[in-house]
Amino acid sequence: MKILLLGEYSRFHNSLKEGLVKLGHEVTLVSDNDFKNYPADIFLYSTIFKDNYILNKIRQGIFSISKLDIAHLEIAFRFYRKRKQFKGFDVVQLINEYPLPSTLYLEAKILKYIFKNNKKTFLSSSGDDYICVNYMLEGKFRYSVLTPCETYPDARHCQYTLFYATKSFKKLHDFVFQNIQAVIAGDMDYSIPLEGHPKFAGLIPYPINTEKLQVIDVPSPVTSKIVIFHGINNVNYYKKGNYLFEKALEVISEKYKDRVEIITTRSVPYSTYVTLYNKCHILLDQAFSYDQGYNALEAMAQGKVVFTGAEKEFMQHYNLTERVAINALPDVNALVNDLSYLIENPEEIIAIGKRARAFIEKEHEHIKVAQKYLEQWNS
Numbered sequence: 001m002k003i004l005l006l007g008e009y010s011r012f013h014n015s016l017k018e019g020l021v022k023l024g025h026e027v028t029l030v031s032d033n034d035f036k037n038y039p040a041d042i043f044l045y046s047t048i049f050k051d052n053y054i055l056n057k058i059r060q061g062i063f064s065i066s067k068l069d070i071a072h073l074e075i076a077f078r079f080y081r082k083r084k085q086f087k088g089f090d091v092v093q094l095i096n097e098y099p100l101p102s103t104l105y106l107e108a109k110i111l112k113y114i115f116k117n118n119k120k121t122f123l124s125s126s127g128d129d130y131i132c133v134n135y136m137l138e139g140k141f142r143y144s145v146l147t148p149c150e151t152y153p154d155a156r157h158c159q160y161t162l163f164y165a166t167k168s169f170k171k172l173h174d175f176v177f178q179n180i181q182a183v184i185a186g187d188m189d190y191s192i193p194l195e196g197h198p199k200f201a202g203l204i205p206y207p208i209n210t211e212k213l214q215v216i217d218v219p220s221p222v223t224s225k226i227v228i229f230h231g232i233n234n235v236n237y238y239k240k241g242n243y244l245f246e247k248a249l250e251v252i253s254e255k256y257k258d259r260v261e262i263i264t265t266r267s268v269p270y271s272t273y274v275t276l277y278n279k280c281h282i283l284l285d286q287a288f289s290y291d292q293g294y295n296a297l298e299a300m301a302q303g304k305v306v307f308t309g310a311e312k313e314f315m316q317h318y319n320l321t322e323r324v325a326i327n328a329l330p331d332v333n334a335l336v337n338d339l340s341y342l343i344e345n346p347e348e349i350i351a352i353g354k355r356a357r358a359f360i361e362k363e364h365e366h367i368k369v370a371q372k373y374l375e376q377w378n379s
Helices: 012-022 048-052 053-066 070-081 104-116 130-135 156-166 165-177 188-194 242-255 270-277 294-301 310-318 332-344 348-362 366-378
Strands: 003-004 028-032 093-094 120-125 182-185 202-205 226-232 262-266 281-284 305-308
Touching: 003 012, 012 028, 012 366, 048 053, 048 070, 053 070, 070 104, 093 165, 104 165, 120 156, 120 165, 120 188, 130 156, 130 165, 130 188, 156 165, 156 188, 182 188, 182 366, 188 310, 226 242, 226 270, 226 310, 226 332, 242 262, 242 332, 262 270, 270 294, 281 294, 294 348, 305 332, 332 348
Parallel strands: 003 028, 003 093, 093 120, 120 182, 182 202, 226 262, 226 281, 281 305
Antiparallel strands: none
């Protein structure tokens, strides 16, 4: 099959592409790019307004006055110039309802072209979207990425996330759902809100290329300092619960100053991020989720103990009786207690790391996952 994967922000579509290519399919991956610099076959990045210092300042000035990001206009223009490369695919998968993104008006025009000129289009629910954000607003989750907005309403992610629940965005949401064959969730945080929806085709776990991601050989946590890695994306500082992790690490660094080494990074490219966390035993990922995101899964594949979403819904879905990750609750005391337990019982770090790798191989191996997507697309 000839497949178009539209959008990328976590390496999800890259790993899916690698699995699909192994199975003999022709795959084109499109991205608007961001600071993580994930690979793509076609980039629609706004080089004029983002990479030129003077024009970027003008762009920011226009945005502060009108809330119009002219870089979004450039993305649409670049799509228009390359539009012939977006025709004739057997399957298109959108990473999100708003996959590039441009302005809502132009995004609808882009998607209309995609729907018209290709055979089938599927939607991945693997990030903020209309259904999951409204589910959060209705208070149906015990906690969510909007929880920190109650205390920090000016947090950068709050306005961005709430945008997906607006009337103007609902028009795009409705248009997308009128034209897709089905929506596929990537993890529990997105499958739970979709339960019962007529176009929901179920959960397919994120693909992880276990050939590329091998277990990292690090000094034993039993006989060496325990290395804790905390990678911060400034845009998502509150959304991921980084402020909670920082408070917990202050306690841990004082309590176990001679037994731990703490590495902290801020908004570094993906390749740098991976290089820096290679030496850690424990990785702090996020505190407001029920399931693992992509960074967590990749670290688990490398035998790390990851603090992330691992709620009872996740454990039940995969029939797990032992922890493959630490369920990072949005509570500083709980985080301190879990970290303290691991530091005082380092053999548990080894055991959880082994279970994490085995879990990824069983549920997330990229070729197995790619086959599940093919079966869904062909059904």
